[in-house]
Amino acid sequence: xxxxxxxPSPLSDPLxxxxxxxxxxxTLYCRAEMTAPWGIVMPDLIDSxxxxxxxxxxxxxxxxxxxxxxxxxxxxxxxxxxASYRLLSAPDAAAEPLFDIPVEKVSDRYExxxxxxxxxxxxATAGVVQFDSVAAKRLVSLLPPVLRIDAWDGDAGDWLQSTxxxxxxxxxxxRPGGETVMTRLADILVIQAIRAWLDTARxxxxxxxxxLRDRQxxxxxxxxxxxxxxxxxxxxxxxxxxxxxxxxxxRFTELVGQPAMQYLAQWRLHLARxxxxxxxxxxxxxxxRAGYQSxxxxxxxxxxxFGKPPGAVRRLTT
Numbered sequence: 001x002x003x004x005x006x007x008p009s010p011l012s013d014p015l016x017x018x019x020x021x022x023x024x025x026x027t028l029y030c031r032a033e034m035t036a037p038w039g040i041v042m043p044d045l046i047d048s049x050x051x052x053x054x055x056x057x058x059x060x061x062x063x064x065x066x067x068x069x070x071x072x073x074x075x076x077x078x079x080x081x082x083a084s085y086r087l088l089s090a091p092d093a094a095a096e097p098l099f100d101i102p103v104e105k106v107s108d109r110y111e112x113x114x115x116x117x118x119x120x121x122x123x124a125t126a127g128v129v130q131f132d133s134v135a136a137k138r139l140v141s142l143l144p145p146v147l148r149i150d151a152w153d154g155d156a157g158d159w160l161q162s163t164x165x166x167x168x169x170x171x172x173x174x175r176p177g178g179e180t181v182m183t184r185l186a187d188i189l190v191i192q193a194i195r196a197w198l199d200t201a202r203x204x205x206x207x208x209x210x211x212l213r214d215r216q217x218x219x220x221x222x223x224x225x226x227x228x229x230x231x232x233x234x235x236x237x238x239x240x241x242x243x244x245x246x247x248x249x250x251r252f253t254e255l256v257g258q259p260a261m262q263y264l265a266q267w268r269l270h271l272a273r274x275x276x277x278x279x280x281x282x283x284x285x286x287x288x289r290a291g292y293q294s295x296x297x298x299x300x301x302x303x304x305x306f307g308k309p310p311g312a313v314r315r316l317t318t
Contacts, residue, residue: 015212052071071148220260269302287310
């Protein structure tokens with residue numbers, strides 16, 4: 001018998017569950033000490049998210065086609081899609097490619113950079129993170145190109161300032177365990193920055209995000225996310241949502257942009273692809289987890305959606 005204490009409640013917040021899935025992986029952190037004039041060109045990093053937190057002084061963020069924006073002390077910028085940018089001491093400062101600048105490697109996940117011409121100092125903590133959840137990646141895909149959390153931006157000020165203070169303290173002291181503390185704190189900052197956007201942005205109340213917030217549709221989405229292998233039908237999902245079949249179908253398609261069964265089928269395939277890339281489980285085992293009764297049916301659906309068979313995806317990792 002399954003212990004109910006370890007089962008997520010169907011009444012819990014589905015959007016909160018997606019945020020809970022934001023498990024950061026492939027994390028690299030850099031503590032930078034830069035003296036004016038200085039400039040760094042950050043490369044495109046596919047399927048990654050980058051952030052910069054200025055702990056002393058200030059810098060300028062420049063992206064192609066956009067006006068440079070100043071990052072004041074105690075502020076943070078988050079670039080959810082890994083797009084190239086320039087971090088500068090002044091809008092017109094020259095910049096060097098990141099990988100041309102020497103660093104002191106503290107560990108596999110943490111390094112220190114000292115760079116610049118000897119003038120006014122700016123200190124920053126920068127990071128690159130990835131997510132290992134299909135739900136997290138869908139959420140990240142909906143974020144704008146740049147998220148800014150200003151030092152004294154209303155309610156964000158308290159949690160941002162307190163967390164930045166802890167990061168600055170650890171960065172300056174580098175006591176035993178400091179690397180672990182800094183990386184965990186920076187992880188929290190990323191999640192908090194996304195939460196702040198979800199609380200304030202108009203776009204966060206549209207489409208898939210609106211469906212997650214919807215009391216009835218959110219319940220159905222949470223069930224599909226938790227138990228994708230279950231043989232769901234529209235009638236069963238509508239019943240779980242407390243709606244008629246027709247009302248559920250129309251509302252789901254309106255908000256999510258596709259019918260519920262199509263969403264579920266694509267969700268299963270994305271989960272399966274992630275498992276093929278990240279595990280050594282057989283195609284048959286992955287197919288079963290994705291709710292397919294046969295490996296052949298799974299293979300046909302996978303190839304139709306992704307343009308290649310499951311085995312081709314698996315071979316990419318070998």
